Amino acid sequence: MGxxxxxxxxxxxxxxxxxxxxxxxxxxxxxxxxxxxxxxVKSLLPADLxxxxxxxxxxxxxxxxxxxxAEVIRELGGLHRFMAWNGPILTDSGGFQVWSLAKLRTIxxxxxxFRSHVDGSLxxxxxxxxxxxxxxxxxxxxxxxxxCLAQPATEAATEQSLALTLRWLRRGAARWxxxxxxxxxxxxxxxxxxxxxRRRAVAETCALDLPGYSIGGLAVxxxxxxxxxxxxxxxxxxxxxxxxxLMGVGKPPDLVEAVARGVDLFDCVLPTxxxxxxxxxxxxxxxxxTHARYARDPAPLDADCACEACRTVSRAYLRHLFGSRELTxxxxxxxxxxxxxxxxxxxxRAAIAEGAFGALRTRFLARxxxxxxxxxxxxxx
Amino acid sequence: MGxxxxxxxxxxxxxxxxxxxxxxxxxxxxxxxxxxxxxxVKSLLPADLxxxxxxxxxxxxxxxxxxxxAEVIRELGGLHRFMAWNGPILTDSGGFQVWSLAKLRTIxxxxxxFRSHVDGSLxxxxxxxxxxxxxxxxxxxxxxxxxCLAQPATEAATEQSLALTLRWLRRGAARWxxxxxxxxxxxxxxxxxxxxxRRRAVAETCALDLPGYSIGGLAVxxxxxxxxxxxxxxxxxxxxxxxxxLMGVGKPPDLVEAVARGVDLFDCVLPTxxxxxxxxxxxxxxxxxTHARYARDPAPLDADCACEACRTVSRAYLRHLFGSRELTxxxxxxxxxxxxxxxxxxxxRAAIAEGAFGALRTRFLARxxxxxxxxxxxxxx
Numbered sequence: 001m002g003x004x005x006x007x008x009x010x011x012x013x014x015x016x017x018x019x020x021x022x023x024x025x026x027x028x029x030x031x032x033x034x035x036x037x038x039x040x041v042k043s044l045l046p047a048d049l050x051x052x053x054x055x056x057x058x059x060x061x062x063x064x065x066x067x068x069x070a071e072v073i074r075e076l077g078g079l080h081r082f083m084a085w086n087g088p089i090l091t092d093s094g095g096f097q098v099w100s101l102a103k104l105r106t107i108x109x110x111x112x113x114f115r116s117h118v119d120g121s122l123x124x125x126x127x128x129x130x131x132x133x134x135x136x137x138x139x140x141x142x143x144x145x146x147x148c149l150a151q152p153a154t155e156a157a158t159e160q161s162l163a164l165t166l167r168w169l170r171r172g173a174a175r176w177x178x179x180x181x182x183x184x185x186x187x188x189x190x191x192x193x194x195x196x197x198r199r200r201a202v203a204e205t206c207a208l209d210l211p212g213y214s215i216g217g218l219a220v221x222x223x224x225x226x227x228x229x230x231x232x233x234x235x236x237x238x239x240x241x242x243x244x245x246l247m248g249v250g251k252p253p254d255l256v257e258a259v260a261r262g263v264d265l266f267d268c269v270l271p272t273x274x275x276x277x278x279x280x281x282x283x284x285x286x287x288x289x290t291h292a293r294y295a296r297d298p299a300p301l302d303a304d305c306a307c308e309a310c311r312t313v314s315r316a317y318l319r320h321l322f323g324s325r326e327l328t329x330x331x332x333x334x335x336x337x338x339x340x341x342x343x344x345x346x347x348x349r350a351a352i353a354e355g356a357f358g359a360l361r362t363r364f365l366a367r368x369x370x371x372x373x374x375x376x377x378x379x380x381x
Numbered sequence: 382m383g384x385x386x387x388x389x390x391x392x393x394x395x396x397x398x399x400x401x402x403x404x405x406x407x408x409x410x411x412x413x414x415x416x417x418x419x420x421x422v423k424s425l426l427p428a429d430l431x432x433x434x435x436x437x438x439x440x441x442x443x444x445x446x447x448x449x450x451a452e453v454i455r456e457l458g459g460l461h462r463f464m465a466w467n468g469p470i471l472t473d474s475g476g477f478q479v480w481s482l483a484k485l486r487t488i489x490x491x492x493x494x495f496r497s498h499v500d501g502s503l504x505x506x507x508x509x510x511x512x513x514x515x516x517x518x519x520x521x522x523x524x525x526x527x528x529c530l531a532q533p534a535t536e537a538a539t540e541q542s543l544a545l546t547l548r549w550l551r552r553g554a555a556r557w558x559x560x561x562x563x564x565x566x567x568x569x570x571x572x573x574x575x576x577x578x579r580r581r582a583v584a585e586t587c588a589l590d591l592p593g594y595s596i597g598g599l600a601v602x603x604x605x606x607x608x609x610x611x612x613x614x615x616x617x618x619x620x621x622x623x624x625x626x627l628m629g630v631g632k633p634p635d636l637v638e639a640v641a642r643g644v645d646l647f648d649c650v651l652p653t654x655x656x657x658x659x660x661x662x663x664x665x666x667x668x669x670x671t672h673a674r675y676a677r678d679p680a681p682l683d684a685d686c687a688c689e690a691c692r693t694v695s696r697a698y699l700r701h702l703f704g705s706r707e708l709t710x711x712x713x714x715x716x717x718x719x720x721x722x723x724x725x726x727x728x729x730r731a732a733i734a735e736g737a738f739g740a741l742r743t744r745f746l747a748r749x750x751x752x753x754x755x756x757x758x759x760x761x762x
Contacts, residue, residue, distance in 0.1 A: 038701070077679070308426065
């Protein structure tokens with residue numbers, strides 16, 4: 001694992017202030033990772049991410065493996081050099097995309113065979129090749145192949161799926177340990193929505209004594225309360241001295257609620273994807289920029305925000321750019337949304353440091369309001 | 382005209398080194414204007430334009446008038462504040478777009494009636510309203526309504542069209558003079574491809590003693606040699622103490638050849654539009670990034686370029702972004718192309734200052750090579 005490590009600096013209730021160390025720099029937690037699906041956070045360059053306060057990004061193993069190919073990226077010096085981001089990078093296992101994007105999946109004990117959504121080629125992903133692909137990418141934090149069970153699933157099906165995920169985990173972890181230092185493998189805790197299954201998932205995953213743990217199988221369409229309950233249950237069982245990553249979550253209130261339950265790390269495509277649909281995140285809740293009421297509005301998107309969009313242009317201008325399908329519309333709104341998410345994490349960290357997380361949580365949720373509608377997953381940029 | 386003025390600093394053959402002054406800053410000439418058709422240079426923000434060395438941008442009257450509307454922009458503090466560009470802005474008259482984009486045009490002595498390509502609404506543009514619209518935008522350099530004659534055109538048709546353009550010019554100039562200071566009106570010299578007509582166009586346009594002169598009716602499909610011959614003829618007749626703007630030109634070799642013939646100011650959508658099609662401009666000629674040969678190429682687009690793209694990423698990465706339709710593909714290539722055009726203008730200015738323009742011209746054209754193919758106009762972003 002080389003330089004990888006995690007310091008738990010302070011707790012406030014279940015909320016945790018920490019610092020994750022990697023060979024490519026530290027990450028203050030709780031942290032949110034913008035998603036660079038194909039090696040690029042859509043419309044942003046690394047300097048924009050830094051300006052927004054981002055310290056780590058997520059990239060998708062599945063996408064980069066299929067295009068341009070892990071070996072191409074290795075040959076070009078690894079993903080950091082390829083995408084010109086010199087901070088830490090985390091990759092998922094690719095499993096989620098195999099289940100959501102690929103065609104004609106055939107699952108076996110060995111792994112999963114499918115057809116690429118890019119060119120229709122036949123591909124096989126095994127626990128071992130999954131580790132090798134991420135090794136070729138040269139990223140800092142990697143994930144083992146897991147089965148992403150379609151929801152809703154019975155307890156028996158969930159148990160069976162977990163058993164396969166755990167067998168795959170042991171194979172992936174063995175390959176990872178063989179490969180020597182340099183990357184941290186996070187174990188993915190599956191187990192669906194069943195407490196007993198989750199408990200066993202935690203116990204068996206943590207038995208491998210991995211550098212970090214990821215909570216998987218959530219944010220896939222289950223009710224919000226279920227997501228939070230399972231997160232709370234799982235986080236409480238994980239070792240305090242390892243980072244905890246809740247995969248694919250989420251909306252701003254979800255981040256606050258999950259931090260309140262002890263989560264350290266998040267990723268989601270919402271800030272970037274919703275930006276491209278004209279939705280800005282603000283302290284007062286989402287703002288749909290395409291509404292006619294903003295046609296002559298000279299105000300910035302969010303008066304409290306210091307991002308490049310809010311510093312320089314009006315809602316009226318941004319709405320005009322959207323209506324005109326200008327590329328800068330997507331860029332400016334993405335800059336804002338990514339900054340909003342980073343600012344929210346920074347505010348949570350500051351509140352935990354001051355022992356005032358509870359007050360921030362109450363204040364934030366009251367002002368932000370309750371969102372209705374779209375509860376779709378946030379991992380398919 | 383307020384602070385508007387032009388200094389001719391040095392000549393080298395017919396090539397001119399100058400400085401154009403406006404209330405919002407000076408522009409070193411020869412200069413190239415990136416095109417902010419709808420109030421945004423596609424994919425770039427003002428800070429990118431500054432970083433590329435741009436001192437002035439062009440915006441399209443027609444587009445901004447139809448959407449979001451000139452009055453909306455006036456209400457929001459003018460186009461500079463609207464688009465957050467605090468340097469000089471030049472607008473065209475809208476005439477070119479009426480002729481190329483609008484439907485059901487009806488031309489009369491009064492002006493031109495057409496249906497908006499945005500919403501189908503019936504619109505009328507007159508010499509007077511054209512000036513008023515640009516006044517509402519609050520830009521620094523404006524243009525009078527002119528007739529853009531379809532090519533090829535007979536000499537008689539060209540004469541007739543010029544006569545209308547000149548009557549419209551006098552009406553527009555009268556309205557402009559009534560409006561007081563603050564904006565510089567450039568007269569558009571039409572006259573097609575006929576030397577005698579061009580000569581009369583120059584004489585009658587310059588009789589109005591305007592702050593600058595624009596060479597119109599070129600880069601609309603005529604042969605390259607014709608474009609350059611008419612440019613040479615027209616530029617030689619224009620007063621030395623006013624800036625000369627060749628509208629809608631052009632490719633890098635065209636810029637060099639037109640500077641050699643005495644032109645000071647250019648605009649074209651090629652650097653931005655071709656970027657979105659995967660074409661990079663380099664000192665060795667255009668590079669089509671989507672070619673398979675670049676799939677593993679670790680080199681920057683152009684080793685001589687210091688732009689954000691060339692400093693940070695490889696051709697292989699850019700090709701991957703294009704293949705993946707990532708928004709950063711368009712942005713990075715636009716940054717590069719706009720920088721290339723600005724650098725070329727800076728090199729021409731330096732060469733003129735040293736009396737070495739002829740050598741630069743020979744060297745540049747020999748290395749760049751001759752382009753074939755696309756001679757389409759460069760004003761329809």
